[in-house]
Amino acid sequence: DHLGTSAVAHPNIALIKYWGKRDELLKLPVADSLSMTLDLFPTTTTVRLAPGGVADNVTLDGVAAEGERRQRVVAFLDLVREMAGRVEPATVVTRNSVPTGAGLASSASGFAALAVAAAGAYGLDLDPTALSRLARRGSGSAARSIFGGFAIWYAGQGTGTAADLASYAEPVDVPGFDPALVIAVVNAGPKAVSSGAAMRRTVETSPLYRAWAESSRADLADMRVALRRGDLDAVGAIAERNALGMHATMLAARPAVRYLSPATVTVLDSVLSLRAAGIAAYATMDAGPNVKVLCHRADRERVAETLRAAVPDCSVFTARRGPGARLSAG
Numbered sequence: 001d002h003l004g005t006s007a008v009a010h011p012n013i014a015l016i017k018y019w020g021k022r023d024e025l026l027k028l029p030v031a032d033s034l035s036m037t038l039d040l041f042p043t044t045t046t047v048r049l050a051p052g053g054v055a056d057n058v059t060l061d062g063v064a065a066e067g068e069r070r071q072r073v074v075a076f077l078d079l080v081r082e083m084a085g086r087v088e089p090a091t092v093v094t095r096n097s098v099p100t101g102a103g104l105a106s107s108a109s110g111f112a113a114l115a116v117a118a119a120g121a122y123g124l125d126l127d128p129t130a131l132s133r134l135a136r137r138g139s140g141s142a143a144r145s146i147f148g149g150f151a152i153w154y155a156g157q158g159t160g161t162a163a164d165l166a167s168y169a170e171p172v173d174v175p176g177f178d179p180a181l182v183i184a185v186v187n188a189g190p191k192a193v194s195s196g197a198a199m200r201r202t203v204e205t206s207p208l209y210r211a212w213a214e215s216s217r218a219d220l221a222d223m224r225v226a227l228r229r230g231d232l233d234a235v236g237a238i239a240e241r242n243a244l245g246m247h248a249t250m251l252a253a254r255p256a257v258r259y260l261s262p263a264t265v266t267v268l269d270s271v272l273s274l275r276a277a278g279i280a281a282y283a284t285m286d287a288g289p290n291v292k293v294l295c296h297r298a299d300r301e302r303v304a305e306t307l308r309a310a311v312p313d314c315s316v317f318t319a320r321r322g323p324g325a326r327l328s329a330g
């Protein structure tokens with residue numbers, strides 16, 4: 001209608017990482033990945049059709065998007081229009097609830113919300129699997145934010161249409177498992193290399209990449225067992241080694257991509273000290289210096305305090321499993 005269609009989605013943090021594409025256009029990953037959708041920092045997106053308009057109008061957090069940021073949204077809308085057999089341009093308004101400059105702005109929540117809102121606005125009736133495949137085309141990790149709790153994103157096999165159909169996320173049911181994820185934001189600056197560019201460079205130049213991708217398959221199998229058991233120590237240990245391995249592939253790329261900062265390493269040391277003190281705490285890092293620490297909900301205050309003490313000028317947020325993407329009131 002004239003008010004448009006709105007959707008909300010939350011970021012997700014991968015416990016088994018997505019790092020590397022085998023098809024850039026279709027955003028088909030090299031390997032399966034597995035994540036937890038958070039209950040923090042939702043993105044809300046409204047898509048309103050503008051039948052008389054000449055071009056898409058994209059506003060991100062109150063600012064008109066330009067250049068590459070706008071183009072990525074326009075390309076996504078082109079895909080939706082092609083699927084729907086429609087031609088009208090749209091007005092897109094996106095609001096992120098991440099504290100500004102927290103270095104946590106997420107393309108996963110952004111494209112998951114945009115997929116749900118744009119599909120609604122253009123009259124596409126898509127099931128969650130199709131929405132996940134659509135969100136994937138905006139940003140790979142967005143495929144997982146369609147679902148709440150834990151989600152696995154299948155790489156699918158082969159190329160072309162068959163592979164496109166086979167690469168989607170689905171929920172991994174772990175009813176009793178409800179850990180905390182304590183997020184230490186150690187550096188709010190913009191990233192030096194985008195995750196897309198960094199993963200491309202890693203796949204193309206890192207001699208460690210193939211070995212990590214292979215070990216990641218084994219990590220995923222182990223992770224499924226650990227999750228089914230609700231074994232936080234196993235889940236955390238697997239997630240931590242998978243993330244450190246991913247960063248090792250980047251450090252070996254040519255030229256190297258290094259997202260980890262001195263403060264990152266300080267937080268990693270405090271995670272080790274927590275473990276030495278008998279607290280189950282395990283770290284994972286993405287394409288930036290911030291650290292996400294998985295722990296029991298009962299330990300979350302202690303963990304947060306320890307991270308704050310380790311890096312006094314960091315900001316700490318505590319998340320748990322959150323909901324999947326859905327239509328919203330706007």
Ligand code: DP6
Nearest residue numbers: 014017018139140141195196286287
């Ligand atoms: C390190 O989903 O941002 O967070 O598909 O190029 O948009 P594109 O990449 P993106 O990459 C996320 C990488 C990661 C790991 C993960 O979320 O699995």
